[in-house]
Amino acid sequence: MRKPLHGQRKQKLTLTISPxxxxxxxxxxxxxxxxxxxxxxxxxxxxxxxxxxxxxMGEYLTI
Known part of the structure; x- marks a missing residue:
């Protein structure tokens, strides 16, 4: 098992986003x-x- 990148194990998260x-x-x-x-x-x-x-990232995040 590799060392966590941010010093913590990841937690599962469920998201709903458009296709x-x-x-x-x-x-x-x-x-x-x-x-x-x-x-x-x-x-x-x-x-x-x-x-x-x-x-x-700004191009994708601009609303």
């Missing part, structure tokens, strides 16, 4: 080379790191 939201989340995860759960973790922790990642 388009799923596609966008999957595309974003693929582009960043991270899991969908890591994207949500970073958003929750306000840890979007690089300027390009901030721009990309």
């Amino acid at each position: 388009e939201g799923v596609e966008l989340l999957e595309a974003q995860a693929k582009m960043l080379g991270i899991s969908k759960s890591e994207i949500l973790e970073r958003v929750a922790r306000n840890q979007v790191s690089s300027p390009s990642e901030q721009q990309m």
